[in-house]
Amino acid sequence: MxxxxxxxxxxxxxxxxxFGKVFGHPARVAIMDYLFKIQACVCGDLVNExxxxxxTISQHLKELKHLGLIKGNVEGTSVCYCIDHENWMHMKKLMIGFLDQDILSESCC
Amino acid sequence: MxxxxxxxxxxxxxxxxxFGKVFGHPARVAIMDYLFKIQACVCGDLVNExxxxxxTISQHLKELKHLGLIKGNVEGTSVCYCIDHENWMHMKKLMIGFLDQDILSESCC
DNA sequence: TATATTAATCGTATTATTGCAATGAAACAA
DNA sequence: TTGTTTCATTGCAATAATACGATTAATATA
Structure with a gap:
């Protein structure tokens, strides 16, 4: 279907x-990388970066925003994007909980 | 396009x-959950589980196998699946490195 | 007001993903 | 050999995702 x-x-x-799906595209990974690297809000130079x-960038930003991982503040004609640290932390906890299941699991073969 | x-x-x-994409479907998350929970190889009762x-399950298993996260050992007519712990660890390291970028990053807004 | 800038939205072509019935392949049992 | 079991593969229909040109909306500037 x-x-x-x-x-x-x-x-x-x-x-x-x-969350897996939203990181399932390199552009969205790259956007997050850049937001973390810049250590501040980014006013729309992501298209050049x-x-x-x-x-296309706008669409990817929308999906990241929809999951609450970034925020967009309108400043004049441009929009400043930055990471929503609290939501990121929640997401991180969930994902690491999933990824860390191997520490309790024995190897069988 | x-x-x-x-x-x-x-x-x-x-x-x-x-890796994001492979976890971008709940069936594949559920398969991994089950493999971790069962603490052993699973011989094909995933369809019932x-x-x-x-x-459909076979296709999802194929994708997990393709990324090296699980192994499939043929045993008679059935196939036993289990986690590839070494590859899982490598994947985990990569993903956590990405997720942990927030600890170095200041909040700006 | 007219123009420029910035970014969202719309429309659309293209490709990918999901799900399953049907079929195939391999090992085992009678 | 003839079924039976188990799982992979094929083929197809339906839906989702990706990318971008064109357009729109909003604000700023001359």
Whole structure:
């Protein structure tokens, strides 16, 4: 079908999948990398930094914003983006909880 | 277009995106959860455990195997799946390195 | 007011993903 | 050999994601 059957999975599994999906595109990884590197808000030079067209970047930003990982503050004609540290921390906790399951797990083969 | 422009991103960013994508579906998260929970190899009862058809599970397993996160050992007519702990650790290191960027980053707004 | 700047949105072409019925392949049992 | 079991593969339909040109909306500036 092309449609994920989210109803048969737990909320936690669906949430992990949502965050996984948002990091499932290198452009969004690159956007986050840049926001972390710059250590401040970025006023829309992401189009020059990353080599994609303005509507494409805008779309990726929208998805990151939709999951609450970044915020966009309007300043005049431009918009300043920065990381939502609190939401990032929550996401990080969830993802690391998933990734860290191996420390309790024995190797069997 | 529908085609990611991987060539304009770093290898690291593309790799993070690949792992992100594989966790971008709740069925694959559920498969990993189950493998960790069971603490042993699983011989094909994943179809019953997760509520998807056999070809669908097989396809998800293939993607996890392709990234090296699980191994499949043929045993008679059945196949036993288990986690590749070494590759999981490498993946985990990469992902946590990405997620942990916030500890060096100041909040600006 | 007219123009420029910035970024979101719309529309659309292209490609990817998801899900499953049907089929195939391999090992085992009778 | 003839079924049976188990899982992979194929083929296809439906939906999602990616990318960008064109346009729109909002604000600033001359």
């Amino acid at each position: 092309g449609l994920s059957k989210t109803e048969i999975f737990t909320d936690r599994q669906n949430q992990i999948a949502l 990353i080599g994609l067209a303005q509507p | 529908g085609l990611s422009k991987t060539e304009i991103f770093t290898d690291r960013q593309n790799q993070i995106a690949l 997760i509520g998807l058809a056999q070809p």
